[in-house]
Amino acid sequence: MAILLKNLVRFTESSETEKVDVLIENKHIKEIAPTIEKQTEQIIDCKNNMAFPGFIDVHIHLREPGGEHKETIETGTKAAAKGGFTTVCAMPNTSPVPDNEESVQALFDRINETAVVRVLPYAAITKGLKGEKLSNIRKIADMGVFAFTDDGVGIQTADMMLRAMKEAAACNTPIVAHCEDNSIVYGGVVHQGRVSERMNFPGIPSLSESVQIARDVLLAEAADAHYHVCHVSTKESVRVIRDAKKAGIHVTAEVTPHHLLLNEEAIIEDDTNFKMNPPLRSKEDQEALLTGLIDGTIDFIATDHAPHAETEKALGFIKSPFGIVGLETAFSLLYTHLVKTEKITLKQLVDWLTIKPAQVFDLPYGKIEEKAVADLTIVNLDMESRINKDDFRSKGKNTPFHDWNILSKPVLTISEGKVVYKEDFHD
Template sequence: MILLKNAKKLLPTNQLEDLDVLIDNERIIEMGSTITKEAYQIIDCQGNLLLPGFVDVHVHLREPGGEHKETIKTGTEAAARGGFTTVCAMPNTNPVPDNPVVLQELQEKIKQDAVVRVLPYAAITKGLKGEIITPIRELASLGAFAFTDDGVGIQTADQMFQAMKQAAACGKPVVAHCEDNTLVYHGVVHDGEISERLKLPGIPSLSESVQIARDVLLAEASGCHYHVCHVSTKESVRVIRDAKKAGIQVTAEVTPHHLLLNETDIQTGDTNFKMNPPLRAKGDQKALFEGLLDGTIDFIATDHAPHAETEKAQGFQKAPFGIVGLETAFPLLYTQLVKTNKCSLTQLIDWLTVKPAAVFRLPYGRMEEGAIADITLVDLEKASRINKRNFYSKGRNTPFQGWTVTGLPVMTIAKGKVVYKEDTHA
């Protein structure tokens, strides 16, 4: 039994109120301004803010096959340090979780090594090759969180339609990395100001938005819940907004880096600014935040994508796409959005907890009596400079190196167990 004393909770008015929390058998059994019951462990929260554990439906843990980039252990330790208690692992691993054997082996590895909850995706197509659809019903029955070929778009409408119909039949979402390969043109940055300045091939916005436009109609016809990964363009926001108005079951996410950066922030030669989708124009960045505010985009997900430093050192043409994000997401967003009055703290917390959980019908993201004790303690006054050398993740690929941020997770509790406490591995 754990008693959290001297904490604060966030009210809907964005005010703070005194809070004690009693945890037993992985659940919150009592919440109140003053709890005096005896407990096995008493933790003084020192007036810091208690929040529901954050939920990230888009992370890459790289294991199996990419352990030099990240492992389930290091990735979930990074998640815990960032305040995340539930993460959903993408299937672009080797082998791919495209059959029952690999999925079950992955689930066993998660049980052994994960320090926070990991919900694994299964692939839409065998080997993520876009050719043969996986046994969706069987994989769903074995606990696949959802279905995606993240990293590559499903190129044919018929294949996406068939996958959606099968997923809908077993109540599972289809989650899409939207990219029409015929419109990518071997690009490595956004097709705009930056591609001209750096003389690099550009990725047009149309490569993303045209596939979303196709897929929302397929979702309508199939009755499938269709979720769009890492939206990056103003045209994509417009298509999703129109689809929602039409009553189509479409949801969407945006990353911290697409909210906080645009193509003009890219530093020449620094491949830590290379991600897919790429950083777009200022107008796209503006549309993404407006879409988040009005509910067109449902929540924030990190797309945590670790790579080895040697891989990222190959230059823009050869370096892999992607950046890490689990350890920096909350302080960056709090500093850049809440502290600048662009949104409220309540809105930010909803985008990281309640809303992703609600979209995917997960029983997490809330801090209330009877709920699973997934809790993050945040010091809103604590400031620090982002230092990639201190990351728990194996990945060091961040464009936010050296940024000063405020609002740091100082303790994370997952299923009633302390899994992170300020600068120490629990």
Template sequence: MGIIIKNVNRVLFNNELQLCQIRISNGVISEIGQKVRQSNEDVIIDGKEHIISPGFIDVHVHLREPGGEAKETIETGTNAAAKGGYTTICAMPNTNPVPDNKKTLEAIYERMNQTAKVNVLPYASITKGLKGEELSNMKELKDAGAFAFTDDGVGIQTADQMLQAMEDAASLDLALVAHCEDNSLIHSGVMHEGVTSKRMHLKGIPSVCESVQIARDVLLAEATGCHYHVCHVSTKESVRVIRDAKRAGIRVTAEVTPHHLLLNESDIKESNSNYKMNPPLRTKADQQALLTGLLDGTIDFIATDHAPHTEEEKGRGMKEAPFGIVGLETAFSLLYTHFVQTNIVTLRQLLDWLSFKPAQVFGMEVGSLKIGAKANLTLLDITKEWHIDKTTFLSKGRNTPFDKWKVTGKPVLTIVEGEIVFEEDYYV
């Protein structure tokens, strides 16, 4: 018995649509064509001329479990991912306990195997306890299944420690993924240091806080040969440094979030902590530089930095609330509405940034729509108009600045290795 998806459009490299059928056998795409073979036992899915895409990949997600289950769990976070069209996500290590040793990482894998609705690849931490004091045993963690290494949420503060970490990661051929932030330049800031922080009389975080650490790190990556990946780029200076590093042949890659592409500091009208994230929303010039960097390949793909918090925590205002917003259930619709429908990017470009590109950067065996590939697929209704409603989120997190935004386009069916893990009610 197999699954046959009929009457679907795939997006070709020239952005043209091609109506086709797809057959899934044993969790793998076994046929793609105008007409595929069919038996009486097959399950038939009518694609209704919607768009079929490789399942989305998000390399930057906070699932919070273990230790932060009030904010999110592996189950709720992966349900949210499936609803957003994601079939593979990578879980950040800022949990309690931190996956800085084999035992903890194996326990997290066991929990994921029990409750995850999509594929989850866990990061391990660069330093023990994310404290920036002692390096984790990367060899042990790779053997236990670590996807890559990061201390996301905290920048590695000394060049010597980053150099040692890169040498270890390079020897194992795994990426070192960096949250770039020089703590000596933060000065207790809660938002970007600029006109809005001055208007609101709040302490600001300067752009150089991020870019100066990237500049240091790309030279260390050149010295070690490490694959160095920059998380959530937010400043024009950072884009320039990364662009120059790529031109120099340094092995650096980078991601940008939907919220940094869609918003800037001028969108913060009041002390609303749903606009508080790290890195913060920067200037309009930074926002434009991020889009330019994405279009010219300086920035490789889009990742959400899905960071759920409780309503109580986010209700403390800009000064006291934690950094972070959720993004898994809104990313595609927001990006399609504001960039594809406005003819700034093509649909093919957007789908590549959400699937093929992250897979390519990290060497994943996912992210493609071809015969023999795992059947990780997302069906997209690009005509559906709707309003984002945070009360309907499957994530525990409701912390989004996009509540009530009108958008077009929606994932309506998500398949992970041949299993349907999400169906939109109106589509069924």
């Protein structure tokens, strides 16, 4: 099917803009020109809205199989499409865990049946995410999984992580890590700091994250592996990653929108929409994360979209699960509260949502150019609205950003040449 997009404003590498038409045929961009006159099955007037490469999120939870009451591959990818994401990478904390060839193949089959955007699945580093026995990394890597991770739990022993890194390095596949030393978590549910004291909640020390990153970068150096750190949250973690990069170690890292936009002071009451792991840290940590992102210590942004049923999140801070949703709000929140406040540029934001994750993981996406895969996100940068969790396509409504004002919105998402989300553009 051919699609002709009229009156796009393309954001270029030099941060300039140009008005173009884009012709899409056979899942690829066929032509980009100031004006294209051609009869196609579908012609969409984009009304001078801004076109970006489809956003890429390398850290989301789709919950299927086994957690369909929280999210499914279909609902999660519909949420991704609404947020402008055309490539998402699904974490393996499902039931069954994708830790063998059979379960990985079943996951690929289900993705092919129901996903509305591209899903690149992770496989588990260890059997059942238990940290006790390695999955058959080499055989599973041959099936085309995105990378290996035990996200949700840290690998607790250096021996297990070193062996995993050596196996992954042998097949040129990254190891992606949720960094958390369980021996110093102390049953915490919030950051160990002012809010944990005020609310009398057990706190999670910053050290539980940073100490494991420090261990792992040295292991990655020894194994000659690509080591990627999930959802960095502390200033000490930023310092360790910065030093490791200076030493030439192949370490990369991500940060979430919520850790950039919120800190522990946002927790006023026992509201579990503010419970996530890693937790919201101090204001100093928040500032260090943005600095690290700007100076390149942290490579890009990922949402850690983690949907839960409302009944689960209603159990209070002590008993409810960690995690919030983020796919449908990420761009709009970051644009409104970082770009419009001139803390970052629009080009930086687009790079961190598209170009940098593609570069880090060697993905052939993140481009609006002729012959490229037709993944495009069209955004109305002037649309004012208010976040309403009841309008989410995700099954998860667990967000701390409900009722926040936003100043932009994705209005058209095209994944592999197919319209997967569209709403009224407004001139």
